[in-house]
Amino acid sequence: MELWYTEEHTPNVRFSIKVDKMLFTEQTEFQQIDVFESEEFGRFLTLDGLMMLTEKDEFIYHEMMVHVPMASNPKIRKVLVIGGGDGGTVRELTRYDDIECIDLVEIDERVVTVCREYLPQVAGKFGDPRVHMYFEDGLRYIRTRENEYDLIIVDSTDPFGPGEGLFTKEFYGNCYKALKEDGILVNQHESPYYEKDAEAMKRAHTRIVEFFPVCEVYQAHIPTYPSGHWLFGFASKKIDPVKDLDAAAWNALGIATRYYNTRLHTGAFALPNYVLDILEMK
Amino acid sequence: MNAFSSGQGALSQESAPIYEALQQYKSMRVVPFDVPGHKQGRGNPELTEFLGKACLSVDVNSMKPLDNLSHPVSVIRDAEILAAQAFGAAHAFFIVNGTTAAVQAMILSVCHPGDEIILPRNVHKSAIAALVLCGAVPVYVNPGVDTELGIPLGMAIADVEKAILAHPEAKAVMVNNPTYYGVCSNLRAIVDLAHSHGMKVLVDEAHGTHFYFNEHLPVSAMAAGADLASVSMHKTGGSLTQSSFLLAGPGEREGYLLQILNLTQTTSASYLLMSSLDLSRRNLALHGEEIFGNVIRLAQYARDEINGIGGYYAFSKERVNGDTIFDFDTTKLSVFTRSIGLAGIEVYDLLRDEYGIQVEFGDLGNFLAVISVGDREREIERLVSALAEIKRRYSKDPAGLFDHEYIHPQVCMTPQKAFYANKEPSRLTESAGRICTDSIMCYPPGIPIIAPGELVTQEIIDYIIYAKAKGCFLTGTEDPNAEIIGVVKE
Numbered sequence: 095m096e097l098w099y100t101e102e103h104t105p106n107v108r109f110s111i112k113v114d115k116m117l118f119t120e121q122t123e124f125q126q127i128d129v130f131e132s133e134e135f136g137r138f139l140t141l142d143g144l145m146m147l148t149e150k151d152e153f154i155y156h157e158m159m160v161h162v163p164m165a166s167n168p169k170i171r172k173v174l175v176i177g178g179g180d181g182g183t184v185r186e187l188t189r190y191d192d193i194e195c196i197d198l199v200e201i202d203e204r205v206v207t208v209c210r211e212y213l214p215q216v217a218g219k220f221g222d223p224r225v226h227m228y229f230e231d232g233l234r235y236i237r238t239r240e241n242e243y244d245l246i247i248v249d250s251t252d253p254f255g256p257g258e259g260l261f262t263k264e265f266y267g268n269c270y271k272a273l274k275e276d277g278i279l280v281n282q283h284e285s286p287y288y289e290k291d292a293e294a295m296k297r298a299h300t301r302i303v304e305f306f307p308v309c310e311v312y313q314a315h316i317p318t319y320p321s322g323h324w325l326f327g328f329a330s331k332k333i334d335p336v337k338d339l340d341a342a343a344w345n346a347l348g349i350a351t352r353y354y355n356t357r358l359h360t361g362a363f364a365l366p367n368y369v370l371d372i373l374e375m376k
Numbered sequence: 377m378n379a380f381s382s383g384q385g386a387l388s389q390e391s392a393p394i395y396e397a398l399q400q401y402k403s404m405r406v407v408p409f410d411v412p413g414h415k416q417g418r419g420n421p422e423l424t425e426f427l428g429k430a431c432l433s434v435d436v437n438s439m440k441p442l443d444n445l446s447h448p449v450s451v452i453r454d455a456e457i458l459a460a461q462a463f464g465a466a467h468a469f470f471i472v473n474g475t476t477a478a479v480q481a482m483i484l485s486v487c488h489p490g491d492e493i494i495l496p497r498n499v500h501k502s503a504i505a506a507l508v509l510c511g512a513v514p515v516y517v518n519p520g521v522d523t524e525l526g527i528p529l530g531m532a533i534a535d536v537e538k539a540i541l542a543h544p545e546a547k548a549v550m551v552n553n554p555t556y557y558g559v560c561s562n563l564r565a566i567v568d569l570a571h572s573h574g575m576k577v578l579v580d581e582a583h584g585t586h587f588y589f590n591e592h593l594p595v596s597a598m599a600a601g602a603d604l605a606s607v608s609m610h611k612t613g614g615s616l617t618q619s620s621f622l623l624a625g626p627g628e629r630e631g632y633l634l635q636i637l638n639l640t641q642t643t644s645a646s647y648l649l650m651s652s653l654d655l656s657r658r659n660l661a662l663h664g665e666e667i668f669g670n671v672i673r674l675a676q677y678a679r680d681e682i683n684g685i686g687g688y689y690a691f692s693k694e695r696v697n698g699d700t701i702f703d704f705d706t707t708k709l710s711v712f713t714r715s716i717g718l719a720g721i722e723v724y725d726l727l728r729d730e731y732g733i734q735v736e737f738g739d740l741g742n743f744l745a746v747i748s749v750g751d752r753e754r755e756i757e758r759l760v761s762a763l764a765e766i767k768r769r770y771s772k773d774p775a776g777l778f779d780h781e782y783i784h785p786q787v788c789m790t791p792q793k794a795f796y797a798n799k800e801p802s803r804l805t806e807s808a809g810r811i812c813t814d815s816i817m818c819y820p821p822g823i824p825i826i827a828p829g830e831l832v833t834q835e836i837i838d839y840i841i842y843a844k845a846k847g848c849f850l851t852g853t854e855d856p857n858a859e860i861i862g863v864v865k866e
Binding site for chain 2: 237258259
């Protein structure tokens with residue numbers, strides 16, 4: 095007997111991974127959490143059947159989520175992560191000694207508990223004393239914050255489930271308010287390739303542009319996400335991710351990475367023409 | 377024996393007779409040579425694709441196994457008996473022409489031409505339309521007004537009594553339970569007062585379905601001893617739009633009410649609507665206490681969060697004054713916006729246009745969000761966050777905003793006489809002093825600013841112009857822009 099995990103990337107395209115065994119499954123108040131073991135990608139986590147991360151390629155996503163903003167502004171001290179219950183983003187943040195405070199707001203506490211047990215490689219840094227966890231709706235948390243954070247990272251699911259509120263105008267507006275005057279907002283920005291993902295991406299971009307003077311988009315190659323071509327949003331009140339990059343300063347930190355480097359940092363902002371067209375950035 | 381027939385064994389709230397009959401009908405794979413012509417969807421593939429095959433397959437016509445709404449004897453009758461039990465009524469009628477049909481049936485069943493009926497002026501337009509249809513004479517009780525919020529309230533008992541004593545021949549007293557904003561009059565006292573003067577009590581419960589299913593909510597019409605009530609099951613009870621119940625107390629003649637309903641109700645009643653009523657009734661009868669307990673909790677959470685933003689005022693039971701606000705429906709999320717310098721209608725428009733959030737209505741000082749059986753925390757978070765953003769981005773100095781919602785009418789002739797009078801078009805701005813022949817209202821909420829037979833005053837003209845400028849959708853005139861109104865020819 096063969097066991098396969100299959101995600102429909104579109105109604106006409108499927109992505110499958112052969113599964114050795116299922117390690118965990120639970121329907122929580124918010125979503126279905128599953129953890130599988132596989133030969134090709136190691137352990138992987140899905141929420142509502144959608145791929146969140148695999149042990150093999152999660153470093154790409156988490157490094158790009160964190161090091162791009164951190165290298166753009168070395169003065170970042172206080173960070174808010176919204177979503178990110180798997181702990182990968184927090185793990186990368188804890189590698190910076192200068193960061194003083196990491197607040198994590200995750201709607202579903204079960205995701206954190208399950209990842210700590212089954213994905214310690216990813217969720218191993220929740221115990222860092224700088225990390226503070228809040229289990230509530232990110233939209234609610236951000237509402238009452240003002241001029242508080244240097245960096246907000248929105249590490250959310252797709253906008254078609256419990257994460258929908260994190261792709262709305264009211265959310266981005268509240269993020270703007272919660273950021274300091276040189277604050278940066280980074281968000282997972284969906285894929286430009288398949289139509290439904292591209293629409294979500296375009297909608298999110300349009301909403302962010304309304305609030306932030308600097309609005310850039312960068313990309314990475316993530317093998318297990320739909321189309322493999324994934325985007326991230328970089329919005330800020332004044333910092334430009336390419337012009338303000340201080341490569342020497344970041345390299346002096348000596349943080350060892352497997353995907354990110356400062357040359358790639360600049361290159362990641364060079365987008366293909368069809369993406370520029372969708373974003374109307376040409 | 378009819379395989380579909382009812383009466384086999386005792387009815388219980390766990391059964392849903394119309395739904396069950398439709399399931400059985402489907403399993404019989406009946407070949408349709410009757411209407412509707414789409415023949416279970418085959419004749420309209422686009423519509424079937426859009427609404428789904430399951431939906432089209434039960435869009436059927438009355439037939440023996442499925443009963444007939446205009447003369448129910450089997451499954452519809454059983455479903456009505458169950459609904460009556462669930463609502464504590466002597467009889468319940470399934471309504472497929474909207475609560476409008478139920479409200480009109482209540483009035484038509486008690487008033488003959490020329491009869492008087494006592495009612496608050498802030499009734500829904502369907503009640504005014506019933507007066508046009510039957511020629512009854514309205515005796516208006518001016519509702520109380522909350523001058524801070526600028527909203528019309530319930531009726532004061534002393535005002536109802538004064539109207540009853542001044543018009544002892546009136547046939548009935550009509551009550552909103554609650555108003556659109558969630559305000560309840562002292563219904564039990566009004567019932568006692570009216571009954572002691574031989575008058576019936578008709579209750580518009582378009583916004584009060586949930587009162588029947590949770591003990592923490594205001595008293596329902598049937599529990600208060602009212603004679604008839606119109607309940608918009610579709611508004612907060614979960615059934616499909618346009619489906620409602622007309623409830624009757626023990627003193628009513630069921631057959632006569634059915635005759636009245638059949639004057640105007642369709643003879644092709646939709647089984648989609650009726651099965652939705654049947655299933656929603658079952659759901660509420662079995663789970664209503666819990667469902668509305670959750671709705672009350674969600675609404676209170678939303679109020680606390682909105683009041684925490686500052687500027688907005690989401691009001692509730694603290695407004696209760698023992699008379700014109702005898703009780704308050706805590707599932708209603710009515711929010712006063714004028715103190716952030718925006719009219720309710722402006723916040724209503726911003727929520728939709730800027731944030732993709734549709735609330736029920738906005739008027740000059742408030743907006744209303746409906747919290748119901750289908751709501752979850754995460755949507756509440758979006759609403760509250762959007763309101764916080766609207767305040768941050770759009771708030772203004774409140775000076776100069778119009779501050780009241782209710783203008784005392786001056787009735788010159790009955791609505792019917794005015795509606796059918798020789799009339800002529802008149803520019804709104806030049807109509808002061810004329811008698812209006814239209815019902816002019818902002819829709820929603822659909823409560824006429826001026827009704828047929830009432831005097832047009834400068835105050836009313838100013839109100840209409842202001843409401844239009846703020847973005848209210850004015851309806852009721854022949855002229856779609858409401859610049860020309862109908863007036864009685866002099």
